Amino acid sequence: MENIYLYMIIALAILAIADLVVGVSNDAVNFLNSAIGSRVISFNTIMIVASLGITLGALFSSGMMEVARNGIFNPGEFMFSEIMIIFMAVMITDILLLDFFNTFGMPTSTTVSIVFELLGASVAIALIKIGHNNGDFSDVVNYINTSKATEIVSSILLSVLLSFSLGAFVQWVSRLLLSYNFESKAKWVGALFGGIAITSIVYFIFMKGIGGTNFAKESYDAIGGKTIKDFLQDQALLILVISLLFWFSISYALMHFAKANIYKIVILIGTFSLALAFAGNDLVNFIGPSIGAYQSYLDFMNPEVNTLGLAASEFSMHSLGTKASTPTLLLLIAGFVMVLTLWFSAKAKNVVKTSIDLSSQEDTKERFEPNFLSRGFVRFAMLSSQMTSYLLPNSWQAKIDKQFEKPVIVLKKDKTYELPAFDLVRAAVNLMVAAVLISIATSMKLPLSTTYVTFMVAMGTSLADRAWGAESAVYRVAGVLNVIGGWFFTAFSAFIASAVVAYLLSLNVNIMFPLLLVTAFALLVKSSIAYNKKSKEVKAEGSLIKAESSSIQGVIHESASNIANVVKRGNKIYTNAINGLSLQDLTLLKKNKKQIVKLSGEVDELRDNIFYFIKNLDESSVGASNFYIHILGYLQDIVQSLEYITKVSYKHVNNNHKKLKFNQIKELKEIDVRFDTFFNNTQNAFESRSFEQIGVILGRKQEILGLVTSKIEKQVSRTRSEETSPKNTTLYFSLLLETKDLLNATMNLLEEYYNSHDASVKPAKVVASTEEE
Numbered sequence: 001m002e003n004i005y006l007y008m009i010i011a012l013a014i015l016a017i018a019d020l021v022v023g024v025s026n027d028a029v030n031f032l033n034s035a036i037g038s039r040v041i042s043f044n045t046i047m048i049v050a051s052l053g054i055t056l057g058a059l060f061s062s063g064m065m066e067v068a069r070n071g072i073f074n075p076g077e078f079m080f081s082e083i084m085i086i087f088m089a090v091m092i093t094d095i096l097l098l099d100f101f102n103t104f105g106m107p108t109s110t111t112v113s114i115v116f117e118l119l120g121a122s123v124a125i126a127l128i129k130i131g132h133n134n135g136d137f138s139d140v141v142n143y144i145n146t147s148k149a150t151e152i153v154s155s156i157l158l159s160v161l162l163s164f165s166l167g168a169f170v171q172w173v174s175r176l177l178l179s180y181n182f183e184s185k186a187k188w189v190g191a192l193f194g195g196i197a198i199t200s201i202v203y204f205i206f207m208k209g210i211g212g213t214n215f216a217k218e219s220y221d222a223i224g225g226k227t228i229k230d231f232l233q234d235q236a237l238l239i240l241v242i243s244l245l246f247w248f249s250i251s252y253a254l255m256h257f258a259k260a261n262i263y264k265i266v267i268l269i270g271t272f273s274l275a276l277a278f279a280g281n282d283l284v285n286f287i288g289p290s291i292g293a294y295q296s297y298l299d300f301m302n303p304e305v306n307t308l309g310l311a312a313s314e315f316s317m318h319s320l321g322t323k324a325s326t327p328t329l330l331l332l333i334a335g336f337v338m339v340l341t342l343w344f345s346a347k348a349k350n351v352v353k354t355s356i357d358l359s360s361q362e363d364t365k366e367r368f369e370p371n372f373l374s375r376g377f378v379r380f381a382m383l384s385s386q387m388t389s390y391l392l393p394n395s396w397q398a399k400i401d402k403q404f405e406k407p408v409i410v411l412k413k414d415k416t417y418e419l420p421a422f423d424l425v426r427a428a429v430n431l432m433v434a435a436v437l438i439s440i441a442t443s444m445k446l447p448l449s450t451t452y453v454t455f456m457v458a459m460g461t462s463l464a465d466r467a468w469g470a471e472s473a474v475y476r477v478a479g480v481l482n483v484i485g486g487w488f489f490t491a492f493s494a495f496i497a498s499a500v501v502a503y504l505l506s507l508n509v510n511i512m513f514p515l516l517l518v519t520a521f522a523l524l525v526k527s528s529i530a531y532n533k534k535s536k537e538v539k540a541e542g543s544l545i546k547a548e549s550s551s552i553q554g555v556i557h558e559s560a561s562n563i564a565n566v567v568k569r570g571n572k573i574y575t576n577a578i579n580g581l582s583l584q585d586l587t588l589l590k591k592n593k594k595q596i597v598k599l600s601g602e603v604d605e606l607r608d609n610i611f612y613f614i615k616n617l618d619e620s621s622v623g624a625s626n627f628y629i630h631i632l633g634y635l636q637d638i639v640q641s642l643e644y645i646t647k648v649s650y651k652h653v654n655n656n657h658k659k660l661k662f663n664q665i666k667e668l669k670e671i672d673v674r675f676d677t678f679f680n681n682t683q684n685a686f687e688s689r690s691f692e693q694i695g696v697i698l699g700r701k702q703e704i705l706g707l708v709t710s711k712i713e714k715q716v717s718r719t720r721s722e723e724t725s726p727k728n729t730t731l732y733f734s735l736l737l738e739t740k741d742l743l744n745a746t747m748n749l750l751e752e753y754y755n756s757h758d759a760s761v762k763p764a765k766v767v768a769s770t771e772e773e
Contacts (some may be wrong), residue, residue: 012290025341053275058279089117095520175464201266245289301319378474437453488752573642638746641742694754696725698751
């Protein structure tokens with residue numbers, strides 16, 4: 001029987017490695033977003049600094065393993081067999097839950113997930129024990145550390161509000177004092193900012209990092225027989241003052257003599273410290289249960305501890321309530337896995353992108369749709385701003401607005417989208433405020449989530465820095481609300497899922513353990529394959545590109561790529577709609593709906609860029625705007641026709657209406673084959689930039705229109721004589737008429753291109769050709 005626990009230890013070791021991978025993919029946003037968003041440091045340098053911080057932080061994390069051993073439940077109330085079930089349930093649930101959030105690019109809290117998984121699994125096992133012993137279910141409080149659980153939930157709620165508010169306040173004050181022209185300020189101003197920021201960050205390293213190590217809990221004669229941890233707490237104010245003076249002097253010297261950029265140095269130090277804190281604080285979230293299970297197994301198998309040779313179901317785990325250090329080798333291995341994940345995880349980059357997009361100073365593709373809550377918050381903020389304007393004198397308002405006025409950066413259009421998401425001041429404030437908050441929370445022994453603090457600080461500084469303007473506020477607020485909602489969903493789902501897994505394991509651990517383990521890894525592999533497949537499809541499909549040229553010839557050639565892309569994808573969407581209807585394939589039609597929604601969104605994004613496109617045009621090429629606007633209009637007409645065809649096809653099959661008749665399907669297939677040739681020829685013409693081929697394609701316009709018109713006439717005849725289904729008739733006519741609109745929109749686009757192309761390249765007029773396309 002004991003062999004099953006050895007197998008569980010091996011499985012937990014593998015799960016720990018997998019959990020490290022998905023955990024770092026999620027939490028990389030905590031320490032990378034400020035440095036990456038500011039673009040002041042190369043990506044490789046950022047990764048190297050973060051890797052060093054993670055490696056060192058992993059060595060400082062030994063003391064934090066107590067959270068998994070006895071922080072949530074009372075281990076003495078459980079037997080060894082029950083403890084193993086709890087830890088196994090936690091690890092299986094954690095890896096699947098974090099991978100789910102990573103796949104969607106949503107940052108969530110690994111601290112909250114591990115805490116509520118431990119809580120859910122231990123509550124489930126406690127209730128089972130109470131039920132078997134015919135006890136009172138209120139006795140569950142004897143098994144659970146309820147005071148700690150309550151403290152965690154309250155600190156989570158407090159951290160969300162406090163991080164956002166303090167981040168907004170500090171950023172507003174910093175911008176008011178430094179403005180966007182901070183580099184032109186006197187050196188002492190930058191040195192003071194650097195001194196305050198570095199002092200906060202270094203203090204954070206001591207309190208969060210060194211204070212959690214084993215040697216920090218030993219007493220030393222040099223500091224009056226106190227422990228390092230007690231000395232740091234007792235002398236906190238003195239350390240802060242000395243540190244501030246020291247770092248102010250260092251900052252000033254670096255700026256004056258070495259001509260160094262102090263803001264860049266602050267960002268580097270902040271990135272290192274947050275990476276160190278992440279590894280030191282959050283490593284327990286990934287390997288804590290596995291380490292706890294391993295130490296439990298050693299105690300159970302040790303004759304000096306299990307002196308009576310008790311069975312797994314009889315050996316009480318009081319030993320988990322005592323302090324124990326984690327082997328340094330295990331911590332180094334964990335740090336190495338975390339560093340590798342940081343460098344190679346595509347999902348980590350996806351999660352980082354979500355945070356940076358929501359805090360970006362520049363226009364980005366908004367990922368979230370506004371909702372009534374986001375609209376309500378924005379209206380409240382606008383009303384509050386209006387009320388403030390009545391309280392402050394106009395002269396004050398003007399001075400404040402001037403400090404928040406972004407400098408005009410003269411760049412070519414192709415450089416616009418390479419601008420940083422935010423400047424060095426905001427990046428430094430993000431790191432500084434997050435460091436201070438976590439330092440204070442640590443000294444007060446509040447179990448804050450590093451994810452909550454860093455994300456909400458970034459959102460608060462974005463709001464204060466006026467990054468959320470009228471054009472983007474409702475989308476950004478909606479994004480923040482989505483992420484926060486995801487955090488609370490984490491707690492609920494982690495508790496329920498872990499409890500269910502623990503219950504299943506308790507039914508028959510010999511059967512359920514391998515079954516659940518294989519299921520977990522199968523789901524993980526499936527998720528990874530699906531993510532990679534989706535990434536490859538998106539990459540192969542490509543996205544529409546914004547026009548960046550300032551001349552009409554440049555716009556003509558750039559737009560050719562977009563037209564080829566739309567025609568290629570439109571051809572596939574049209575064919576899938578016809579095939580889905582003929583086969584009654586609801587899955588294919590549902591997938592087709594997603595494709596057309598994506599394409600429609602990209603075309604809308606191009607239209608949203610018209611303002612910047614026209615602004616960028618040369619004085620001699622303003623005529624290009626007329627051409628570009630018409631092209632976008634025809635592209636939108638094409639997409640709208642495809643969207644309607646896809647929508648009615650899906651609706652017909654989804655509502656289980658009668659299948660189209662054989663003749664109707666045959667005629668639609670005939671049109672699809674003809675359209676496939678038409679779209680392929682059009683795509684080839686634009687991809688090869690052989691614009692003279694457009695004249696040949698236009699020459700076949702009446703032939704294709706005639707084909708569609710003949711099918712409409714046939715259906716009219718059938719309706720009068722033999723058709724009995726109104727739904728089928730409506731659908732068929734809708735498809736044919738929309739197909740006709742699709743053809744007209746495409747032909748109009750071709751004519752626009754043909755008429756706008758250089759006269760020396762195209763024929764003088766469109767000549768109907770009888771050559772085969």
